[in-house]
Amino acid sequence: MIRVEHGTPSSRIGVMLIAATLAILAAAPFWGDRQTLRLLAEIYTFVALASLWNLLAGYAGLVSVGQQAFVGLGGYALFALAILLGVHPIVAILIAGPIGAIVAVPVAALIFRLRGAYFAIGTWVVAEVFRLLASQVSALGGGSGISLPAAVVIAMAPSRQVREFETYWLALSLTVIILAAIVMLLRSRHGLALTAIRDNELAAQTNGIDVWRIKFAVYVLTAFGTAMIGALIFLQKLRISPDTAFSVNDWTAFVIFITVIGGIGRIEGPIIGTIVFFVLRQALADLGSLYLLIMGTVAIIVMLLAPKGLWGMIAERFGWQALPLQRRLVFEKETRG
Amino acid sequence: MQWLNIILQGVLIGGLYAMFAAGLSLIFGVMRLVNIAHGDLIVLAAYVSLIVTQAMDIDPLVSLLLVVPIMALIGYALQRGLLNRTLGDDLLPPLLVTFGLSIIIQNGLLELFTADSRRLQAGAIEVQAFEVLQGVWIGVLPLIQFAIAVVVIAGLQTLFYRTAVGRAFRATSDDQSVAQLMGLDTRHVFAMAMALSLAVVAIAGIFLAVRTNFDPAIGPARLIFGFEAVIIGGLGSMWGTLAGGIILGVSQAIGAQIDPGWQLLAGHIVFLIILAVRPQGLFPKVTG
Numbered sequence: 001m002i003r004v005e006h007g008t009p010s011s012r013i014g015v016m017l018i019a020a021t022l023a024i025l026a027a028a029p030f031w032g033d034r035q036t037l038r039l040l041a042e043i044y045t046f047v048a049l050a051s052l053w054n055l056l057a058g059y060a061g062l063v064s065v066g067q068q069a070f071v072g073l074g075g076y077a078l079f080a081l082a083i084l085l086g087v088h089p090i091v092a093i094l095i096a097g098p099i100g101a102i103v104a105v106p107v108a109a110l111i112f113r114l115r116g117a118y119f120a121i122g123t124w125v126v127a128e129v130f131r132l133l134a135s136q137v138s139a140l141g142g143g144s145g146i147s148l149p150a151a152v153v154i155a156m157a158p159s160r161q162v163r164e165f166e167t168y169w170l171a172l173s174l175t176v177i178i179l180a181a182i183v184m185l186l187r188s189r190h191g192l193a194l195t196a197i198r199d200n201e202l203a204a205q206t207n208g209i210d211v212w213r214i215k216f217a218v219y220v221l222t223a224f225g226t227a228m229i230g231a232l233i234f235l236q237k238l239r240i241s242p243d244t245a246f247s248v249n250d251w252t253a254f255v256i257f258i259t260v261i262g263g264i265g266r267i268e269g270p271i272i273g274t275i276v277f278f279v280l281r282q283a284l285a286d287l288g289s290l291y292l293l294i295m296g297t298v299a300i301i302v303m304l305l306a307p308k309g310l311w312g313m314i315a316e317r318f319g320w321q322a323l324p325l326q327r328r329l330v331f332e333k334e335t336r337g
Numbered sequence: 338m339q340w341l342n343i344i345l346q347g348v349l350i351g352g353l354y355a356m357f358a359a360g361l362s363l364i365f366g367v368m369r370l371v372n373i374a375h376g377d378l379i380v381l382a383a384y385v386s387l388i389v390t391q392a393m394d395i396d397p398l399v400s401l402l403l404v405v406p407i408m409a410l411i412g413y414a415l416q417r418g419l420l421n422r423t424l425g426d427d428l429l430p431p432l433l434v435t436f437g438l439s440i441i442i443q444n445g446l447l448e449l450f451t452a453d454s455r456r457l458q459a460g461a462i463e464v465q466a467f468e469v470l471q472g473v474w475i476g477v478l479p480l481i482q483f484a485i486a487v488v489v490i491a492g493l494q495t496l497f498y499r500t501a502v503g504r505a506f507r508a509t510s511d512d513q514s515v516a517q518l519m520g521l522d523t524r525h526v527f528a529m530a531m532a533l534s535l536a537v538v539a540i541a542g543i544f545l546a547v548r549t550n551f552d553p554a555i556g557p558a559r560l561i562f563g564f565e566a567v568i569i570g571g572l573g574s575m576w577g578t579l580a581g582g583i584i585l586g587v588s589q590a591i592g593a594q595i596d597p598g599w600q601l602l603a604g605h606i607v608f609l610i611i612l613a614v615r616p617q618g619l620f621p622k623v624t625g
Contacts, residue, residue: 063432065373110609113616114568116428117371121564122612125605128561132602143598248557253440260433289444296440303433304422 002331006187007324014322025172029165037164038236041171043278045233048175049251050258050270052225055182057256058265059194060218061201066123068252069107069130070100070223072245074230076134079240082152084139089148089156090170093231100227104220112216124248131246145241153238167236174232178225183267185221186325190214198265249292257299263309268322272311338472343590349479351586352486353548355579356541357563358570359493360534362578365567367506367530368424370431374439376560378535381442382408382542383551387455397457397547398481405539412535416528424527439556446553454550457543482544486579489537494575496533506530558601565608571618580619 007015028040049071057063074096081092111122135143157163185191193214196204205211230251234240244250254277262273277295284291306313314320361375372378385407389400419438423430465477497503508516509526517523545551545559562585570581585604592603611618 057429061428063429065432065436110612113612117365117369117432118564118568120373120432121371121561124557125561125565125608128558129602129605129609132598132605136598136602249440253436256433256436264429289447293441293444293448296437296444300419300434300437300441303430303437304419307427307430 002329005328005330006326008319008321008326010318010320011322011324011326014320015324018322022176026169028172029168034164037168039278041168041236043274044171044175045229045236046254046258046277047271047274048178048229049226049255050262050274051179051182051267052222052229053252053255054259054264054267054270055185056218056222058259058269059186059198060215061197062215062219063117063120064123065120065248065252065256066125066127067222067226067255068246068248068250069123069127070104070226071230071233071251072127072130072134072242073100073103074227074232075234075240075245076137076140077227078231078234079140079146079148083146083149089152089235090166093170093174093228093235096231097224097228100230101220101224103227104223107223108216108219112212112219127246127248131242134245135242141241143242145239145244147239148235167232171232171236174228178229179267181225183323183325186267190217192327194218253292254295257295259309260299261302261309263311263313263315265308266311266315267325268311268315269309273309276310338470340594341470342473343594344587345473345475346479347587347590348583349475349483349586350548350590351566351583352483352579353541353544353582354562354566354585355582356486356489356537356544357559358566358578358582359490359575360537360541361560361563362567362572362575363493363537364530364534366573367510368527370420370424371435372534373432373435373560374442374556375435375534375538375563376558377439377442377446377556378408378411378538379542379545379559380446380551380553380556381411382535382539383457383546384446384450384455385539386457386543386546390457397459397543401540401543404543405536408535408539408542409532412531412533412538413528415535416531417524420531421524421527439560443553443556450553452552452554454552455546456550457546459547463547478547482548485540485544486582489540490575490579493533493537497575502529562604565604568618569608569611571621573622574618574620577618577620577622584619 025040028037032040049067053064053067056067074093077096077099078089078092081087081095082089087095107126111119111126114122134140140146153163157166186194193204193209196207196209197211197214201211230245234245237244258273258277259270260273261276262271263269280295280298281291284294287294302309308316357376357379361372364370364372382404386397386400386404389395389403390397393400419434420431423434459478462478466474467477468474495503497506505516505521505526506529508519509521509523513523516526566578566581566585568581569584570577570579584607588607589600589604593600595603
């Protein structure tokens with residue numbers, strides 16, 4: 001009897017630690033003040049965005065610099081559904097996901113014609129097209145943007161505190177669901193195929209993996225998650241404009257730096273990267289645009305000296321993994337009864 | 338007449354787009370590197386020219402004599418010091434490093450020159466124009482810029498196919514290890530290609546800065562125009578790139594005429610249509 005074992009001692013400790021951390025974070029409304037809740041919710045959205053980008057670039061090899069297309073699409077979907085159709089914001093976030101996925105299908109069919117690095121710039125063109133189209137929609141404020149009407153916000157919850165708790169838990173649960181979905185995907189048959197593509201695309205293809213189809217599926221799924229997170233981000237901000245919704249700095253540059261610094265192609269990387277990113281941000285907040293310059297420099301240095309990122313270094317040095325993702329064959333004696 | 342005028346202006350600005358594209362396509366051809374910081378380097382060249390023209394009180398077009406070698410040197414150093422270390426089988430390092438570089442240049446310029454928009458003053462030549470047909474006017478400056486774009490493209494074409502450096506470029510592009518076995522120092526060849534690319538960037542940057550206002554944030558849009566011109570024209574074909582730039586310029590001019598908000602959108606849409614119906618571009622030379 002041969003079976004596949006995913007866990008290691010470190011991943012068993014990792015899972016327990018993660019469960020404990022999650023319990024503490026879920027209780028944050030009872031121990032944290034408003035500032036803390038806001039900061040934590042922002043951290044969750046970046047963990048989710050970076051994890052999705054990591055799945056796309058780190059595993060499927062689709063280096064996109066245009067994921068702001070789907071963040072902005074999700075944000076605008078929320079505003080359109082809430083303002084024009086009167087949909088409840090939380091329901092609108094759930095609908096934003098399928099909208100992102102449906103839009104991603106023709107987009108992928110088109111930009112998958114570009115290879116490698118040109119694919120990256122192609123994704124950017126798509127994001128630019130979305131931004132320009134959004135500024136043409138006068139019902140949603142055109143180029144100058146629009147705020148979520150007070151009536152919609154009040155309809156979410158009677159008091160401000162309840163509304164803030166709601167958004168916090170929403171951010172936490174959405175991020176946990178996205179991370180869990182990525183872990184489950186990676187543990188599945190398709191995850192094995194994805195890991196094979198990550199390690200060697202040609203070899204994966206020779207072993208009968210339909211590389212194009214898997215990449216296509218990953219692109220569409222990532223768009224699904226990214227659009228939902230986009231809707232959530234702009235529910236927190238309560239205001240949207242084409243430039244903030246489709247900002248390459250906010251939704252792609254930061255996300256790429258986070259993933260590269262934390263460790264690309266590993267599930268733990270984006271989480272570590274987000275922590276480093278927010279520590280740096282709190283420390284360098286007064287520096288203005290210098291701060292982005294420093295982030296860019298750190299990312300370049302990490303890419304050159306430690307291309308697997310911080311978690312990659314730790315994982316290789318100590319053989320740790322925080323989540324049960326590895327595959328090891330265990331041989332057992334068959335017991336016949 | 339009005340439409341003829343619009344199309345003509347589109348063709349002339351297409352020359353500028355072809356110059357954005359030529360440097361991009363050159364380094365892609367030689368070392369399969371897509372430089373995401375390309376647009377920001379164009380803007381950097383514009384600022385270098387701003388400093389040179391102000392410090393020495395010379396005409397922007399004369400400043401070319403200084404800015405072109407400065408940018409070429411920057412290109413050589415950038416390739417030897419940084420980008421050569423990212424090249425290999427993996428696509429990710431060059432992409433991410435040039436992306437980081439783009440953010441660094443943008444914010445460095447923002448720190449040094451603030452977000453105010455600037456412009457290079459070229460004097461009386463800026464407004465000079467002559468009538469080619471009744472009601473059809475051509476500006477002297479756009480015409481010079483288009484003529485220089487054609488010369489740059491022709492020059493690159495000749496350099497690529499008629500000179501020893503061009504042979505080294507093509508050899509390295511075809512097979513890096515064999516080129517090395519034949520005694521070529523590929524690190525030097527790559528650095529020469531980047532130097533040449535940034536020399537073209539310098540010319541493009543100065544004409545951009547004379548033509549329109551610029552600020553530290555406009556780089557990415559120039560990268561996108563250049564990239565679209567490359568893809569429309571077809572990978573690896575220099576004259577195709579010129580055609581791509583012209584098609585993009587004309588589409589934008591027509592779009593702007595319909596509705597000012599449609600100027601950029603029209604260019605992107607033509608690009609996406611060509612990608613859909615003819616992904617190899619109009620005049621492809623190499624595949625893959």
